Amino acid sequence: MAADRTDTWVPPPWEPPLAGTEAEHLLGALGRLRTTLRWKADGLDEAGLRHRISSSNLSLGGLLLHLAMGEDYYLTTKLRGEELVEPWRSLGHDGTDEWEFTTESLSAAQTYDVFDAAVRRNEARIEAALAEGGLGLVAHVDDGNGNHPSLRRLLCDLLEEYGRHTGHADLLREAVDGRVGEDPPDDWAP
Numbered sequence: 001m002a003a004d005r006t007d008t009w010v011p012p013p014w015e016p017p018l019a020g021t022e023a024e025h026l027l028g029a030l031g032r033l034r035t036t037l038r039w040k041a042d043g044l045d046e047a048g049l050r051h052r053i054s055s056s057n058l059s060l061g062g063l064l065l066h067l068a069m070g071e072d073y074y075l076t077t078k079l080r081g082e083e084l085v086e087p088w089r090s091l092g093h094d095g096t097d098e099w100e101f102t103t104e105s106l107s108a109a110q111t112y113d114v115f116d117a118a119v120r121r122n123e124a125r126i127e128a129a130l131a132e133g134g135l136g137l138v139a140h141v142d143d144g145n146g147n148h149p150s151l152r153r154l155l156c157d158l159l160e161e162y163g164r165h166t167g168h169a170d171l172l173r174e175a176v177d178g179r180v181g182e183d184p185p186d187d188w189a190p
Contacts, residue, residue, distance in 0.1 A: 012186045023135055026155045027126065033162035034119055037067065039184035040169035041115075044176065046108050051176045057101050060172050061111045063165050065100035068118035069093070070161055074154050075125040081140030087114065116190065126155070 014035035016028025041049065041060040049061030069088060076082040091106065091114065093099050106114070129137050135152035142148045149157075173179045 012184075012188075014184075022152075023130055026135070026152070026159070030155065030159055030162065033159065033166050034067075036183065037063065037162060037166045037169050038115065038119075038190050039188055040166070040173045040179070041112075042188075042190055044108060046104075048176050049108055049111055050104065051172065053172065053175050056168075057098070058168050058172060059101060060169060060176070061106070061108070062101035062103075063169055063172070064111055064115040065103070065106075067162060067165060068115045069100060071118050071122040071158065074158050075122050075129075078141040078149075078154055079125070079129060079137075079139045079151065087117070112190065126151075 014032045016032055017024050020028065041064055044060065046061075049064070050059050052059050069084070072088070073084050077084050092103060129151050133151070135150060135155070137151040138148045139151065139154055140148070170180070
């Protein structure tokens, strides 16, 4: 009689479910992209976070700020109709579209803290929105003709934004110190 073999591998916390609800899959994919981007930018000093390649104004620190502010924008302004003010005003955001790629006022630790805090804030916002109306919750923003997207659409747009910029982060990190790879090690933590 053959001994029972139990697979003891436990997926890392950022791995999306193999089988779950639509919301679990969307949030799982978003979590994996957030984690991958954070890992790509992890452990750098100010110079590393500000490093640019010659053909672009993008930097890893700028991407962290851009996506943190993007999450807040999608889940406050677009979803709820609230003005995007803090923590951005206190951080020196000047209202321009390129501030996050040109600011040099934040230390590496502050940049990581801004991103990590935005993820925590927006995880709570998503949880509250799902509890209120599920993925079909109607967002405040409209297309100018009175058509409003759902929370589902905003999450898909946020996934697209992360996907695009996580690809940029691959190239930028490799240019800084050669780090490559698709996923962080299973035991990685920021």
